[in-house]
Amino acid sequence: MRQRILTSLMVLGAALASVLLVTMPVIGQSPARKTPYQTKKSAYTPPKLPWGDPDLQGLWPATDLIGVPMQRDPKDGDRTEVTEEEFAQRQAKAERTEVADKAEYVDKNGKVGINPPGYWLEHGKPQRIASLVVDPPNGRIPPLTERAKQKAAQAKQAKQGHGPNESWEDQSLYDRCISRGVMGSILPVIYNNGTQIVQGPGYVAIRYEMIHETKIIPLDGSPHPGKNIKSYMGDSRGHWESNTLVIETTNFLGDKNGIGLNGGGTPHSAGMVLTEKWTRVAPDRMVYEAIVNDPETWTAPWTIRMPLRLDPEFPLYEYACHEGNYAMLNMLKGARAEEAAKAGKK
Amino acid sequence: MRKTLTLLSTAAAAVVCISLTLTPDAARAQSAPTKKAKPGPVKIGSRMPDGKPNLNGVWEYIGAANWNIQDHSAAPGPFWQLGAIGAIPAGQGIVEGNEIPYKPAALEKKNQNKAHWPAEDPEAKCYMAGIPRSTYMPFPFQIIQSNQDILMAYEYASSNRLINMGKPIEAGSDTWMGTSNGHWEGDTLVVDVTGLNGLSWFDRAGNWASDKLHVVERYKRRDNDVLDYEATIEDPSVFTRPWKISLPLYRRAEKNAQILEFKCVEFAEELLYGKYKKQPAK
Numbered sequence: 001m002r003q004r005i006l007t008s009l010m011v012l013g014a015a016l017a018s019v020l021l022v023t024m025p026v027i028g029q030s031p032a033r034k035t036p037y038q039t040k041k042s043a044y045t046p047p048k049l050p051w052g053d054p055d056l057q058g059l060w061p062a063t064d065l066i067g068v069p070m071q072r073d074p075k076d077g078d079r080t081e082v083t084e085e086e087f088a089q090r091q092a093k094a095e096r097t098e099v100a101d102k103a104e105y106v107d108k109n110g111k112v113g114i115n116p117p118g119y120w121l122e123h124g125k126p127q128r129i130a131s132l133v134v135d136p137p138n139g140r141i142p143p144l145t146e147r148a149k150q151k152a153a154q155a156k157q158a159k160q161g162h163g164p165n166e167s168w169e170d171q172s173l174y175d176r177c178i179s180r181g182v183m184g185s186i187l188p189v190i191y192n193n194g195t196q197i198v199q200g201p202g203y204v205a206i207r208y209e210m211i212h213e214t215k216i217i218p219l220d221g222s223p224h225p226g227k228n229i230k231s232y233m234g235d236s237r238g239h240w241e242s243n244t245l246v247i248e249t250t251n252f253l254g255d256k257n258g259i260g261l262n263g264g265g266t267p268h269s270a271g272m273v274l275t276e277k278w279t280r281v282a283p284d285r286m287v288y289e290a291i292v293n294d295p296e297t298w299t300a301p302w303t304i305r306m307p308l309r310l311d312p313e314f315p316l317y318e319y320a321c322h323e324g325n326y327a328m329l330n331m332l333k334g335a336r337a338e339e340a341a342k343a344g345k346k
Numbered sequence: 347m348r349k350t351l352t353l354l355s356t357a358a359a360a361v362v363c364i365s366l367t368l369t370p371d372a373a374r375a376q377s378a379p380t381k382k383a384k385p386g387p388v389k390i391g392s393r394m395p396d397g398k399p400n401l402n403g404v405w406e407y408i409g410a411a412n413w414n415i416q417d418h419s420a421a422p423g424p425f426w427q428l429g430a431i432g433a434i435p436a437g438q439g440i441v442e443g444n445e446i447p448y449k450p451a452a453l454e455k456k457n458q459n460k461a462h463w464p465a466e467d468p469e470a471k472c473y474m475a476g477i478p479r480s481t482y483m484p485f486p487f488q489i490i491q492s493n494q495d496i497l498m499a500y501e502y503a504s505s506n507r508l509i510n511m512g513k514p515i516e517a518g519s520d521t522w523m524g525t526s527n528g529h530w531e532g533d534t535l536v537v538d539v540t541g542l543n544g545l546s547w548f549d550r551a552g553n554w555a556s557d558k559l560h561v562v563e564r565y566k567r568r569d570n571d572v573l574d575y576e577a578t579i580e581d582p583s584v585f586t587r588p589w590k591i592s593l594p595l596y597r598r599a600e601k602n603a604q605i606l607e608f609k610c611v612e613f614a615e616e617l618l619y620g621k622y623k624k625q626p627a628k
Contacts, residue, residue: 050395050493057492166624168615178611179504198497198508200402200490201390205497207506214499214506216488222602231607233504316508318521322611323473323545332622339624 046243046280051201054243056278059316060195060286060308062188066124070260072131072139081128090126097123121190135303142300148266165335168328174262177211177321179232182249182274183290184263185213194316204238204245211321217247224250230270232256245278259292269296284310392570396493399533399567404598404605406486410437414551415591417444424464442590446553452584459552468546471618472610474505474522476546477539477561478577478591486598488605496528501605509537517541520557535565555581571597
């Protein structure tokens with residue numbers, strides 16, 4: 001009897017020890033470096049809202065990512081993160097920028113321009129991410145289709161012999177304060193990178209700071225409107241895949257915005273299907289992914305991925321772009337004044 | 347003997363449990379709400395889970411208040427080329443008492459605004475309509491009421507505002523849509539709006555206020571499909587006393603009701619910049 005008890009205790013003891021051996025390293029471990037993307041492997045489950053949806057609410061500005069290139073340097077190949085040396089370079093650059101920001105005056109021998117001082121712009125934090133594009137695996141946007149190349153050539157041709165500032169149409173949709181499109185509204189730029197998620201029963205709403213957009217995403221499985229209803233921001237429908245919000249956006253106006261910063265780059269077609277995924281991987285971390293599927297423009301789909309950080313103190317301002325667009329007025333007026341002066345001199 | 351064995355087993359089991367709970371995953375799970383999530387979406391009726399009235403939905407005002415917030419008859423519009431399409435419909439005013447108590451100089455400015463309509467109307471320029479005009483524009487808006495703040499997204503000019511339902515925040519710089527702080531008084535949502543920039547009008551008839559404008563809105567469900575809206579208007583530099591507007595907001599009842607996109611900047615560019623466009627060589 002005693003023997004059996006002893007054995008049981010020893011077995012129990014061994015089991016205990018093995019459990020502790022497994023758990024102890026986990027408790028004590030602090031990873032040498034957090035990976036920027038934590039998707040399927042994340043054990044975090046966001047809290048649920050009272051109506052059952054995962055809570056993704058908050059301010060998720062892309063400010064930290066300012067400066068991360070859209071596309072990867074070809075020499076980096078399939079590497080999603082930069083080398084230690086490259087990261088050190090990014091850190092050094094950030095330090096130089098910080099010093100330059102403190103300068104009160106332009107250097108005595110420096111060139112004086114009309115642009116504001118550097119510190120007017122926001123700066124990101126040095127990131128290890130090699131590029132925003134993560135698929136294709138080389139981190140570079142796939143080639144354009146023949147159709148897209150032709151359109152680009154035609155657009156260039158149309159601009160020949162056309163001076164700058166002849167009309168407001170010479171400016172981008174961004175500088176006209178019309179729209180930056182969906183991707184242009186979230187990719188990190190010089191300032192006002194605010195993105196805010198507000199959720200109601202059956203809906204997710206995303207506010208974008210510059211140029212004040214609100215994307216409303218119904219979650220009820222309803223279909224997109226017919227193809228005769230098109231818009232700059234498209235029509236979005238969403239659903240949950242476990243704790244990931246998956247948004248599908250269609251019904252875009254074609255040949256307007258591109259997928260680049262501020263909506264620049266090659267304009268996408270009206271047939272584009274944009275799939276975005278929002279996954280909260282930690283209380284203050286969101287992984288954002290956008291899959292661009294536009295076979296009329298690019299020869300393959302491609303994916304952008306960004307890790308976003310919750311910043312409850314981020315001030316999301318009203319960006320009254322059009323109301324304050326004195327630059328447009330001044331550029332046109334200035335060009336006409338220049339022309340008049342030239343004509344007067346003849 | 348058996349008792350001792352049981353005791354030891356229990357103790358061992360307890361230690362195992364404790365060590366298991368020390369893993370980061372379990373620790374996180376413990377800090378999350380332990381309420382079991384109901385299967386499937388939770389149906390929300392006239393009240394939110396926190397007991398507050400549910401204002402979620404797509405809402406729109408029906409009437410001619412955006413033409414003129416006071417009683418007015420039908421009248422020709424400024425462009426005969428549009429025929430009846432461009433004419434002004436009659437409207438029952440939304441001003442309680444139908445009187446707007448302007449100071450004499452302020453009334454003069456209203457008349458000047460009206461005389462320079464439509465070119466001077468911020469609506470023609472596609473400028474954001476501010477509060478309260480955004481509420482009764484001939485475009486729907488959507489209320490997204492979360493468990494925290496309340497978002498209002500207006501179809502007109504893609505404008506929006508977030509009503510802060512927490513501790514009131516002070517308006518920073520003046521904005522077109524103002525700074526909104528909200529709280530509940532029983533079943534009425536009361537929204538205090540300050541920090542408006544005085545550049546919006548109340549309607550197409552030139553009614554206006556300065557950047558001292560202070561608006562207190564009240565939203566109350568009349569039934570599932572109607573919201574009763576009231577706003578108290580106060581601007582001591584323009585009006586001799588506060589005054590009120592009130593109007594119903596109707597729920598858009600289409601099965602697929604949604605706000606669409608009205609980015610009107612493109613429609614206003616010729617009006618705003620046309621005279622600075624390069625003219626073709628004569």
